[in-house]
Amino acid sequence: xxxxxxxxxxxxxxxxxxxxxxxxxxxxxxxxxxxxxxxxxxxxxxxxxxxxxxxxxxxxxxxxxxxxxxxxxxxxxxxxxxxxxxxxxxxxxxxxxxxxxxxxxxxxxxxxxxxxxxxxxxxxxxxxxxxxxxxxxxxxxxxxxxxxxxxxxxxxxxxxxxxxxxxxxxxxxxxxxxxxxxxxxxxxxxxxxxxxxxxxxxxxxxxxxxxxxxxxxxxxxxxxxxxxxxxxxxxxxxxxxxxxxxxxxxxxxxxxxxxxxxxxxxxxxxxxxxxxxxxxxxxxxxxxxx
Amino acid sequence: xxxxxxxxxxxxxxxxxxxxxxxxxxxxxxxxxxxxxxxxxxxxxxxxxxxxxxxxxxxxxxxxxxxxxxxxxxxxxxxxxxxxxxxxxxxxxxxxxxxxxxxxxxxxxxxxxxxxxxxxxxxxxxxxxxxxxxxxxxxxxxxxxxxxxxxxxxxxxxxxxxxxxxxxxxxxxxxxxxxxxxxxxxxxxxxxxxxxxxxxxxxxxxxxxxxxxxxxxxxxxxxxxxxxxxxxxxxxxxxxxxxxxxxxxxxxxxxxxxxxxxxxxxxxxxxxxxxxxxxxxxxxxxxxxxxxxxxxxxxxxxxxxxxxxxxxxxx
Numbered sequence: 001x002x003x004x005x006x007x008x009x010x011x012x013x014x015x016x017x018x019x020x021x022x023x024x025x026x027x028x029x030x031x032x033x034x035x036x037x038x039x040x041x042x043x044x045x046x047x048x049x050x051x052x053x054x055x056x057x058x059x060x061x062x063x064x065x066x067x068x069x070x071x072x073x074x075x076x077x078x079x080x081x082x083x084x085x086x087x088x089x090x091x092x093x094x095x096x097x098x099x100x101x102x103x104x105x106x107x108x109x110x111x112x113x114x115x116x117x118x119x120x121x122x123x124x125x126x127x128x129x130x131x132x133x134x135x136x137x138x139x140x141x142x143x144x145x146x147x148x149x150x151x152x153x154x155x156x157x158x159x160x161x162x163x164x165x166x167x168x169x170x171x172x173x174x175x176x177x178x179x180x181x182x183x184x185x186x187x188x189x190x191x192x193x194x195x196x197x198x199x200x201x202x203x204x205x206x207x208x209x210x211x212x213x214x215x216x217x218x219x220x221x222x223x224x225x226x227x228x229x230x231x232x233x234x235x236x237x238x239x240x241x242x243x244x245x246x247x248x249x250x251x252x253x254x255x256x257x258x259x260x261x262x263x264x265x266x267x268x269x270x271x272x273x274x275x276x277x278x279x280x281x282x283x284x285x286x287x288x289x290x
Numbered sequence: 291x292x293x294x295x296x297x298x299x300x301x302x303x304x305x306x307x308x309x310x311x312x313x314x315x316x317x318x319x320x321x322x323x324x325x326x327x328x329x330x331x332x333x334x335x336x337x338x339x340x341x342x343x344x345x346x347x348x349x350x351x352x353x354x355x356x357x358x359x360x361x362x363x364x365x366x367x368x369x370x371x372x373x374x375x376x377x378x379x380x381x382x383x384x385x386x387x388x389x390x391x392x393x394x395x396x397x398x399x400x401x402x403x404x405x406x407x408x409x410x411x412x413x414x415x416x417x418x419x420x421x422x423x424x425x426x427x428x429x430x431x432x433x434x435x436x437x438x439x440x441x442x443x444x445x446x447x448x449x450x451x452x453x454x455x456x457x458x459x460x461x462x463x464x465x466x467x468x469x470x471x472x473x474x475x476x477x478x479x480x481x482x483x484x485x486x487x488x489x490x491x492x493x494x495x496x497x498x499x500x501x502x503x504x505x506x507x508x509x510x511x512x513x514x515x516x517x518x519x520x521x522x523x524x525x526x527x528x529x530x531x532x533x534x535x536x537x538x539x540x541x542x543x544x545x546x547x548x549x550x551x552x553x554x555x556x557x558x559x560x561x562x563x564x565x566x567x568x569x570x571x572x573x574x575x576x577x578x579x580x581x582x583x584x585x586x587x588x589x590x591x592x593x594x595x596x597x598x599x600x601x602x603x604x605x
Binding site: 028030035083086087095096097098100101102104106108109111112115116217223226227230231265266268269272273275276280 | 317344346390391393395396397398400402403404405406409411412415416478518522525529559560562563565566567569570574575
């Protein structure tokens with residue numbers, strides 16, 4: 001029982017990061033109706049940024065969040081302006097399909113660039129507090145992962161406040177609801193798209209940093225993170241930031257418990273099977289609003 | 291039309307004669323790779339180009355064909371029977387997993403098939419973790435010729451299928467549903483049956499391409515045959531050449547293998563970068579690919595060659 005509980009704790013801590021990754025993907029999807037399947041590669045970039053800041057200048061990964069988030073916002077803004085903005089007036093179906101194709105190509109480009117720049121090796125950040133744990137009776141909780149989980153939660157709280165309390169945030173939500181009405185109300189829709197895509201990418205940067213704190217990163221981690229984010233979005237639907245976070249935590253718990261019961265190699269498969277099951281039950285509108 | 295057939299027959303005759311004309315293994319290997327990639331790409335094009343269904347899990351069908359063929363062939367089954375079994379496995383997979391996933395529309399079909407292929411890749415890697423290599427005796431008796439002719443047969447069969455499809459009632463039905471599924475259903479096209487049939491033909495040829503790869507490659511990890519890179523190659527080649535055209539995947543494959551083999555000698559990763567950039571460029575700026583570029587060029591120069599391109603409308 002203790003082992004099961006211990007696994008659930010580890011799973012929940014990783015799952016919080018799935019939640020943050022998924023909110024970034026869902027934000028861009030909900031507003032632009034585009035699916036950026038290179039989201040995982042943006043996470044990878046965020047992870048590398050933190051890794052190098054730590055390795056070269058000793059910047060604590062938690063502090064480097066203040067740099068990775070804006071840096072990835074910029075990357076996202078450039079990608080949006082250069083590529084995705086060209087699809088914006090396509091019919092919905094065509095737009096979604098083309099965005100997937102562009103993301104697919106982009107994933108290859110970013111992954112190859114990362115290999116050329118930093119080799120295919122795995123990298124990990126080892127700080128003074130890496131490996132320290134909090135003891136709760138017989139259970140252990142790694143402190144750095146707990147802090148990463150908490151920071152992810154705080155970042156989403158910040159996003160929630162931004163979307164509900166500020167004009168720019170309300171503009172993003174209005175555009176997600178109905179871009180034509182938003183445009184008639186005087187909301188600069190194109191700029192709003194840019195912000196939404198940038199914010200989604202900034203969240204990828206945050207996820208990347210948080211991933212680099214607890215796990216090794218390498219140029220090829222992108223696809224599996226994109227899939228994780230997709231699974232969580234499908235589980236949670238669109239429209240609720242905290243619902244998505246909870247779904248991420250649940251996926252993490254399910255993964256680690258099934259990995260414990262079935263063997264670690266099936267960790268990845270469980271989530272994907274779940275994903276297909278939900279897809280087959282809701283074939284038309286899996287990203288339906290709650 | 292007749293000139294197109296004559297040109298195709300000539301091309302086939304030249305390709306069939308190549309092994310007799312040159313003793314250089316490099317040339318034959320290069321052509322083998324072009325034919326294999328043309329086969330994979332064309333099989334993807336059958337479903338995506340004509341019916342508009344973006345299958346991001348194409349590697350699953352290729353991989354199934356590859357491991358079934360490989361396992362039986364290395365186990366002593368004659369290669370013909372092994373290939374047949376590999377193709378059947380891919381077909382069965384098309385029926386069992388493809389049919390439900392075709393209920394998903396558009397983008398959801400794309401990500402659903404991507405997830406499916408990943409499940410198969412990971413599971414294969416778990417069940418068959420050992421590298422699959424030819425024995426010393428098999429290597430001693432290894433000859434490129436049968437592999438080459440098999441790949442040629444694959445490329446001819448799948449391209450002929452695309453060609454027959456482009457002019458057929460069934461093919462026109464697929465194009466109609468690609469453009470607008472609801473309208474197509476409205477005018478009496480059985481859209482699900484059409485899509486399923488297209489998927490089955492596509493998975494059949496993908497499985498055969500996998501079988502050819504399994505028969506050709508001296509040693510590979512079984513999970514490698516399920517690598518999403520195979521799907522990506524198919525997409526890339528098809529889009530570069532011209533998605534939804536009969537000759538696009540063939541032209542794209544020649545270009546792809548030429549650039550890849552040319553660059554791989556110097557910098558292994560560089561070709562991936564170039565293809566990624568080209569792909570994004572084609573999707574955004576030039577959705578017709580090389581075939582469209584060629585016909586535009588022909589029109590600009592006022593050449594009558596433009597009429598020869600057996601292409602259909604872009605989606």
